[in-house]
């Protein structure tokens with residue numbers, strides 16, 4: 001028996017090494033299943049919790065065009081959530097169970113969404129930086145070994161790059177605008193830059209699981225590599241906007257061919273992860289409120305569907321009888 | 323400028339805008355992801371229509387106007403939406419009932435506006451009718467789920483209907499502008515729509531196992547610019563950026 005499982009695991013790994021996709025009905029090690037349930041559901045939670053900080057500005061968007069753009073973007077994120085929950089469901093967990101994990105604090109979501117959106121410019125900064133950072137992660141995930149996850153990423157990445165461009169365009173508008181608008185943009189960058197860098201997770205030396213994740217192709221690059229990639233792409237974009245990165249240590253390193261950057265405030269990072277960030281409580285409350293207040297609606301839909309199917313059944317029975 | 327036509331476009335656009343605003347308040351807070359997406363979709367459709375109406379209004383205006391100055395820079399009394407659409411979300415039942423009562427009218431109105439002698443209005447109506455039909459089906463289906471779902475949902479839907487139904491009367495109180503538009507063949511004679519509207523919605527209300535409220539109408543002059551206290555708060559949010567940072571591009 002032991003040998004059997006060992007064989008299966010070896011064959012499984014060989015398939016991944018050969019670049020084959022693992023599908024839900026295929027045999028997989030329990031740990032692979034659990035890891036994917038955890039990662040995909042947390043990714044899904046991030047999408048829907050991520051709707052909240054941006055949703056905060058929908059009713060106050062400064063123009064009709066911007067309002068439509070933001071509404072559509074936040075709606076896209078709901079779609080991403082839906083798509084990812086479905087992908088996780090193929091591994092044998094229900095959406096209700098995943099929600100329960102989110103609501104009880106058992107499952108995490110991206111910490112960036114525990115920061116408040118304090119001005120319209122934050123909507124630009126989030127699109128530019130947060131969607132931008134998400135893309136770096138997700139492009140890597142389009143080639144991950146679990147088929148439904150990889151395919152979800154392909155579709156989601158297209159929309160994320162649209163979001164990123166939309167966010168950058170908002171920033172560009174502000175930076176080409178009045179002094180007040182430019183200040184607003186700079187302030188948003190100051191507040192969102194560091195939390196964006198934190199999105200890539202702890203430093204490699206403090207990041208467990210990486211080796212296993214690399215084997216399963218969930219991770220093809222380490223946290224630090226991805227973070228560096230993001231910085232290298234983003235700094236010239238800030239230059240183009242005429243904005244200053246809030247990091248005095250940031251400078252091009254000719255030798256490395258990368259930007260050097262200052263030390264991330266890891267204390268703050270862990271505080272936010274542990275639930276003590278600026279908006280953790282509010283974000284979770286918004287989600288649990290929506291869920292609790294929606295309970296009677298979901299009950300009604302279920303009750304109605306049941307009544308309808310009973311009705312259909314009795315009609316069919318009558319037909320057969322006559 | 324044709325001031326009547328301009329005002330008429332405000333009546334049309336403001337209804338979509340204020341209802342779209344109410345729906346947009348819910349984005350991210352729906353009872354399920356699917357309903358969240360669907361309600362946001364309706365909001366998007368409505369704001370899309372607003373842009374069409376207000377771009378047209380800006381074009382025919384004498385003074386320098388843009389879709390945004392029209393949307394965001396009027397004082398409260400200059401908004402011409404019916405009172406129904408500015409009513410608060412309260413709960414999902416109120417959202418659905420408000421939507422249903424509006425969609426039933428909106429669909430009939432757009433069907434008429436497709437025949438408008440004003441080509442732009444007719445074109446907007448042709449584009450919007452598909453959306454409106456979908457909205458009406460969505461809200462009607464949900465009305466049945468709530469009305470004929472559980473005891474709790476039935477009661478909530480009935481409460482919402484009792485509260486919101488009396489606002490429907492306003493759809494058919496023709497303002498002078500609507501009378502003029504009807505005479506010119508630009509807008510419909512609203513009296514003709516009234517019977518169809520009520521027979522349509524009454525049928526669905528009955529299917530939803532709900533009963534008509536005893537109070538069937540109330541004084542409502544939103545189209546003349548007399549609003550409920552809700553609108554001021556809506557505008558405080560809606561106009562915040564344009565008022566705080568005047569004359570800027572976004």
Ligand SMILES: [Fe+2]
Pocket residue numbers: 047076077080156160
């Ligand atoms: Fe997303």
Ligand SMILES: [Fe+2]
Pocket residue numbers: 077131159160163
């Ligand atoms: Fe996004």
